[in-house]
Amino acid sequence: MxxxxxxxxxxxxxxxxxxxxxxxxxxxxxxxxxxxxxxxxxxxxxxxxxxxxxxxxxxxxxxxxxxxxDVIVSPALPEPDVDTPGRFGQMARALSDAGINITLVYVASRNRVVLATSDNERATQLLKSMM
Missing domain, CATH: 3.30.2130.10 (VC0802-like)
Known part of the structure; x- marks a missing residue:
């Protein structure tokens, strides 16, 4: 991991x-x-x-x-490509609506998003379900 x-x-x-x-x-x-x-x-x-x-x-x-x-790296999340206008906003809104706080975020090599949240397990499940 x-x-x-x-x-x-x-x-x-x-x-x-x-x-x-x-x-x-x-x-x-x-x-x-x-x-x-x-x-x-x-x-x-x-x-x-x-x-x-x-x-x-x-x-x-x-x-x-x-x-x-511990971080969530976007290949752990299904596509579509995170390099799409509005994609981060959608991800952040879904997490916010679920009461999950983003504590760290940046873009890594190969166009991947790196996230740490107040609940990485729930965040991963939520983000997978919305893709």
């Missing part, structure tokens, strides 16, 4: 390289990535399949994994 790892880096040249090289040298593919810079800090979410190897590689490079989150 894919996991989202959350790390904080310094907002300066080379930090992305340090993260990418640590994972690449360990043979871990970055399936998705989201980074937001604010006040000299980079808050980074990295989607990986091999969590143990990724965590060891990052920590070996001096990058502390602050959180590990």
């Amino acid at each position: 894919a996991k989202d790892l959350f790390v904080t880096l310094t907002d300066q040249p080379g930090e992305g390289a340090r993260l990418g090289e640590a994972l690449g040298n360990a043979g871990v593919n970055i399936e998705g990535l989201c980074a937001l810079m604010e006040g000299g800090t980079a808050n980074v979410h990295v989607l990986v399949d091999d969590v143990a190897t990724a965590r060891a590689a990052l920590e070996g490079a001096g990058i502390v994994v602050q959180a590990e989150t």
Whole structure:
């Protein structure tokens, strides 16, 4: 199962390289990535399949994994393509109407949506039923 790892880096040249090289040298593919810079800090979410190897590689490079989150990745959801106008709105509305909160969302490689919610199991069932 894919996991989202959350790390904080310094907002300066080379930090992305340090993260990418640590994972690449360990043979871990970055399936998705989201980074937001604010006040000299980079808050980074990295989607990986091999969590143990990724965590060891990052920590070996001096990058502390602050959180590990179970996520729903859109191939677990039926098509249609998520790259359709209004698709995210439909997904978000269905979750909202069911009282499920989205806690994390970003787009990953191969046009996949990565979601963490207040109830991933119910969210997955609901999203599958609407597709």
